Amino acid sequence: MTQDELKKAVGWAALKYVRPGTIVGVGTGSTAAHFIDALSSVRHQIDGAVSSSEASAAKLQSLGITLFDLNEVDSLDIYVDGADEINGSMQMIKGGGAALTREKIIAAVARKFICIADASKLVDVLGTFPLPVEVIPMARAWVARELVRLGGAPVYRQGVVTDNGNIILDVHNLAIMDAVALEEQINNIPGVVTVGLFARRGADVVLIGSEQGVKIIG
Numbered sequence: 571m572t573q574d575e576l577k578k579a580v581g582w583a584a585l586k587y588v589r590p591g592t593i594v595g596v597g598t599g600s601t602a603a604h605f606i607d608a609l610s611s612v613r614h615q616i617d618g619a620v621s622s623s624e625a626s627a628a629k630l631q632s633l634g635i636t637l638f639d640l641n642e643v644d645s646l647d648i649y650v651d652g653a654d655e656i657n658g659s660m661q662m663i664k665g666g667g668a669a670l671t672r673e674k675i676i677a678a679v680a681r682k683f684i685c686i687a688d689a690s691k692l693v694d695v696l697g698t699f700p701l702p703v704e705v706i707p708m709a710r711a712w713v714a715r716e717l718v719r720l721g722g723a724p725v726y727r728q729g730v731v732t733d734n735g736n737i738i739l740d741v742h743n744l745a746i747m748d749a750v751a752l753e754e755q756i757n758n759i760p761g762v763v764t765v766g767l768f769a770r771r772g773a774d775v776v777l778i779g780s781e782q783g784v785k786i787i788g
């Protein structure tokens with residue numbers, strides 16, 4: 571199977587967590603895009619969706635799924651999204667698609683975070699995938715210096731402006747042994763909007779797509 575076929579398998583497998591009459595939190599990326607396709611097959615049974623990016627919002631709308639602003643919603647049953655890396659403690663690196671801030675907000679609201687990923691995303695130690703950090707543009711150089719002080723090698727993601735009007739620094743050379751502590755440390759740097767470590771609030775259920783089928787963890 572190709573990597574995209576594995577992503578499709580987990581995207582469709584996540585459908586079983588969608589309850590009728592609810593609003594669904596929807597992530598961003600190629601795996602989440604398969605979930606949106608799956609969600610459109612039950613669009614008449616759900617109230618609608620809250621999106622973590624303009625890109626996913628456009629796809630949801632094009633498939634006839636009603637979009638809600640998060641401010642209109644009191645609670646969310648589930649949030650379904652992919653990951654760039656996930657470890658055995660269900661902690662993740664996210665933000666390869668630059669949508670990390672809205673992803674983290676919706677994940678915080680949702681009762682259950684369902685992570686959908688192909689098996690290549692499973693790691694023992696987070697950090698081989700460069701850690702995305704969304705930063706206020708005027709703080710770029712300062713935040714980069716602080717990230718170097720923490721042992722990382724930040725690289726400015728050229729040409730990318732987030733949906734919130736900010737920039738992304740991708741931090742290389744990190745072997746993340748204490749993800750909760752690093753998430754807090756980076757979040758505390760003035761100018762950082764969000765770090766793409768999802769450790770304090772990790773996933774609750776992980777669907778891993780492999781040649782052997784979809785494995786459910788949690």
Ligand code: 5RP
Binds near residue numbers: 602651654664665667
């Ligand atoms: C976007 C994300 C994505 O979930 C992550 O990049 C995985 O993407 P894909 O499903 O395309 O492999 O965090 O900001």
